[in-house]
Amino acid sequence: MKKHFVLFFAFALIFTAEAQKNIKSIKVTYLRSNNGKVFENQDPILLFTSKKMSLVTTEKITLKKANFPIEQTYVDFQFKTTSQLAEFKNKSAILSVDSLALGKQKFTITDQTKKILGYTCKKATTSINSNSIELWFTTDLNLKGAPTALGQDLGLVLEMVRNGNTKTTASKIEILKNTPALLDLPNPLPKKVDQLTYKDLLWKSRFTTIPVFEKEIINFMDNPKSNDSILKFASGTIILKKVKFPKINKGSNIFIDVTEQSNGDAYDRTGSVFLIPTDQSISFLDGLQKGAKSLPVYENGNGEKYQGVVRTENYAPLLELMRFFTPFGVKHFNNLELKNKVWQDSVYYRQDISELTAALDEKEVWIGMNIGNYDNGGHKVSLNITIHPGYAAKSEDKWLLPLFNTNNVMEMAGQQYATMFNTEKGLELTFEVPASDKNYRLRYITTGHGGWGNGDEFVPKRNTILVDGKEIFAFVPWRTDCGSYRLSNPASGNFNDGLSSSDLSRSNWCPGTVTPPVYIELGKLSAGKHSMQIKIPQGAPEGTSFSSWNVSGVLIAD
Incomplete structure (x- = not known):
């Protein structure tokens, strides 16, 4: 019996092996x-x-x-x-x-x-x-x-x-x-x-790309020419386009990216990507079309008039999407050779702006970009906005309110520099919130300017934010990593101490970088009107040189 069992087991194994082969x-x-x-x-x-x-x-x-x-x-x-x-x-x-x-x-x-x-x-x-x-x-x-x-x-x-x-x-x-x-x-x-094309097409199909500008020139000229889709203002230093956004699902991520090259300008310049709110009777578009003097004026007692910088009962300031800074002459001045320096071909800026979904969701809006410069060659720029889908079917129910923007993007059309911080009063405004059951926060962007030794570009200064007279937040905006971007700055001046101008630490910006927002928690605010004050100890002028601070703020509620 045992012999028969062994033979049966061996036969079963052979049969199983043959079956598996078949x-x-x-x-x-x-x-x-x-x-x-x-x-x-x-x-x-x-x-x-x-x-x-x-x-x-x-x-x-x-x-x-x-x-x-x-x-x-x-x-x-x-x-x-x-x-x-x-x-x-x-x-x-x-x-x-x-x-x-x-x-x-x-x-x-x-x-x-x-x-x-x-x-x-x-x-x-x-x-x-x-x-x-x-x-x-x-x-x-x-x-x-x-x-x-x-x-x-x-x-x-x-x-x-x-x-x-x-x-x-x-x-x-x-x-x-x-x-x-x-x-x-x-x-x-x-x-x-080919494999690279396959990967690229597959990757790009996973999100929505909204092209805004493609290799547009931002430069200084006497008679800038607009066309059917792109408008030019402030002697060509502002470009503007109407953009339509689709439904944006809850949980989606929105990114903005800018590519910049010098087209002749050798200097580091302030750049901004912004949205023009048009929900009030007066908008920044009026200032572009009719001149800076048509915008509401802010005064704080220092004798200057600042056009279009704070929210009023009938005006909303620019909603800043991105603040960036051009490097010293990337691409155009790459012929300025230095040993062991291989200059970048362009600068690429990319930033998450998902918290601003409420301003874009299913809306047709004016998107603009400026680079302040007085150069006929100027800069060549491209701008895309990408939407990376979330998984819920409902759009984010967020509320936002642009409060202030002192960045004088219309500098070349007469808009005043932001020197209002030379008084104790600084920048003041009032705003109104609809509900007290929300958590509010301020999206705050700040950069200091004044490009000489004692100017605020090179001197750390404390920024203080007060709400209803109470100090909510204070910090010193300062960047110490500017030397990391040396290869984007071929035209940067070199000093006797072995440093380049682009290496120097600055008030929250470096040539060739984005300045990210700071998010300041305000907590629950009672429904109704409130006041806000921004205070910065702005440095005094020296001769014809002066300091200024470009600050922008958007109130966001979850």
């Missing part, structure tokens, strides 16, 4: 986990594989419930090629084929083994972009495949572990009676593109 195709379902916890509501990865081909996809893709863009990976074991297929919302598709990827993958096979779903797996290791990767693969089923493009030619990968804690593990293996049709690439094939 398996035509399988479907493997994988789940992802971190530190032993399986991710909730995940879209399981699916692997379909046969002797000739494998397909990495997801459950939602196969059920046609996935969000676009849809990406799937095919591996041809006969020709050793990896094909990536992407489908977009507009029904178009692209295909990238790589005949080298599989051959480039290098692994160390260890002696370690373990069982996964009853199959004996060996451990292979590799490193990708400084991440340690473990692949547990089996040869028991005589088929190959993996939950990603990595390890497809090892065997059947049933678990992938990244850095010891993030796992992709097979939860189910199904033996299929027939090879599914989806294991074949689409016929006809989609448009073929």
Whole structure:
């Protein structure tokens, strides 16, 4: 009896091995986990594989419930090629084929083994972009495949572990009676593109890009020419365009990016990207069209008149989206060679402005940019706004109110410099809030100017913000990292002490950088009117030189 049992067991093993060799195709379902916890509501990865081909996809893709863009990976074991297929919302598709990827993958096979779903797996290791990767693969089923493009030619990968804690593990293996049709690439094939183009198109399809300006010139000229879409003001130093924004889902991120090159101007200049609020009877657009004198005037007793800088009952100041500073002559002056200095071709500024969603959501607004300069060549700029979608269907219910903006973007059309901080009063305004159950905060941007030794550009000064007469916040805005941007400043002057002008620390800005906002928590404010005061100990003039402070503030409520 024992002999018959041994013969039966041996026969069963042979039969099982032969059956496994004859398996035509399988479907493997994988789940992802971190530190032993399986991710909730995940879209399981699916692997379909046969002797000739494998397909990495997801459950939602196969059920046609996935969000676009849809990406799937095919591996041809006969020709050793990896094909990536992407489908977009507009029904178009692209295909990238790589005949080298599989051959480039290098692994160390260890002696370690373990069982996964009853199959004996060996451990292979590799490193990708400084991440340690473990692949547990089996040869028991005589088929190959993996939950990603990595390890497809090892065997059947049933678990992938990244850095010891993030796992992709097979939860189910199904033996299929027939090879599914989806294991074949689409016929006809989609448009073929190279790998870099594939990655670029796929990446850009994941968000919405709103182009505003493309290689526009901001310079100083006598008679700037506007066209049907782009308006020019202040002797060409302001460009303006009406932009329509789509519905912006809750949780979305909004970014603004600017690319700048010198087109002849060698100096560091103040730049600003702004939105013109038009919800009041007077707007900054009136000042652009009719002159700075048509804007409401702010006076604080120092004898000067400051046009359009604070909110009034019938006027809203500019809503500043980004404050940036041009470097000394990037691109145009790259011919000024220094040993071991390879100058940048352009400067790229990028900033998150998601907190300003309420000003953009489903609105058609005027977006402008200025760079203060008196140079006929000026600067060449591009501006894009990108919306990276959140997952909720409702827009953010945030409230915002532009309060002040002393940045004299119309300098070349007669708007006064922001010298109002030379008195104890500084900048004062009143504003009104609609509800007391909200948490309010101030989005505050500040930079000091006065470009000589004792000017406020180079002297730290305390900024104090008071609400209803009470000090809420105070700090000294100061940048000590300006030397980090030396390679964007070919025309920066060099001094006898071995420093360059672009190296010097400044009042919250550096040539070639963005000045980020400071967020000041105001807490709950009672419904109704309130006062705000900004105080800065502005330095005294010396001869014809004077200091000024460009500050902007937006009140935001959650």
